[in-house]
Each structure stands twice: as C-alpha cells, then as structure tokens.
Amino acid sequence: MSLAVRNLFFPRYLVLPHLAWLILLGTAVARLPPAQGFRPVAAAVLGAGSAAVLWVFLSSNTRFWSSPGMRAAAAWVESQPRADEPVVASTTLVYFPLLYHMRDRGACRMYPDAFTLKTHYFGTAALLPGDVLAAEELRAMQGGTAWLVGVGGGGWGRWEVPVPREWRFLQGRRFREALPGQGEVVVEQYALPAPPADANKEPLLPPIAGGEPS
Secondary structure, eight states, X not given: OTTTTOOTTSHHHIIIIIHHXXXXXXXXXXXXXXXXXXXXXXXXXXXXHHHHHHHHHHHHHHHHHHOOTHHHHHHHHHHSOOSSOOEEESSHHHHHHHHHHOSOOTTEEEOOOHHHHTOGGGTGGGOOGXXXXXXXXXXXOOSSEEEEEEEESSTTOOBOOOOOTTOEEEEEXXXXXXXXXXXXXXXXXXXXXXXXXXXXXXXXXXOOTTSOOX
C-alpha cells in the first residue's frame, strides 16, 4: 500500500492510517488457521514488505535532499533581483507547491489550465478567485519581467504556460524532483514588452482577492 499509494512512514500519515493498517493485518494473520502453517508465511511476507517500504522511505529521503525540486526552484526565483514580478504556474500541480515554498506569495498566479481546473482531485477546491490569471491578462502584461513555472517529464508529462510571441526569453533552469515520476520543475524568465509611453504605471498583477491562499 505504501509503495503504490502513499508512504505511511511519513509522520503526517503515520498515526492513524499506519496504526489502523497494522491492526487490520494483525487481525487477519491471527485469524489464519494455525495448523496449516499460514501464520509463519504471512509473518515473513509482512516482514519483507515492511523492510522494502522502509528502504524506499530512506532512499526517498536521500533523493529529497539531492533533488530538491520546487523548493530549490522557489529559492532560485527569490534569489534574483525582483520587484513584485509575476510568477505564473502552469497547473495546480505546480501552483500549490510553489505557494508553499515561496516567501513572497503576492505575485504568484496560476494559468487557467482547463484539465486541472475541472478535476476535483487536483486541489481546485482550495483555489481563490484571484489565484487564477486569465489568458487575456497574461497576454496583456507589459513592462519588466515575468517568471513561468511548469513541469517536464515524469508521470505527469509536460505542463507549460503558453508564452506570448512578444515575450523575450532571458534565462531558465530545471530542478529535478525527488521521485522519478514527478519529473522536473522548469522555471523560465521572460522580458515583457514595454508599455506605451503615455500609459499609467500600474502593478503587473492585482492583489489576490479574498485573502492569501492556504
């Protein structure tokens, strides 16, 4: 179960799911007929499975530090000279981890990806109205620079924010996530087209409506 769904050794999942799962397995083993030798076999299988899951947990912890993924991506963006430059994520799979790791969340937005916005299990219930940046708002941004955050490879495939033709690529980096199925976090910085000379200077993005996302 831990290998296929969710690692039960992580502390935030350990207390109730792990305890309930162990009670269930212990009850099942105790109900096996003792005369047919099922109990030693079941105990050996459970012991080998627990050792395998523990090994996966320890190796995942090692990869977490060597492949920091979104944590390093957010740190890199915030290490650059920025003045409330917008940071636009390609999907909820990227947006919520980005919010978690960014110290300054005010400039973070999510591009309205049709698939994840219509899928309840991608966290759409946690979105605020101001979290989503409409496609026309993205194309209308002018002056300064903007950051686009997507994901490449892994089990999710490629999720990218469509880049307007007027934008000019400045720099980009890739940050590998801990698990192979997660792929890489792709961060790119673009120079936005200059606003008209007579345009009033306004913020690139309005503040998030309804408070900060949790």
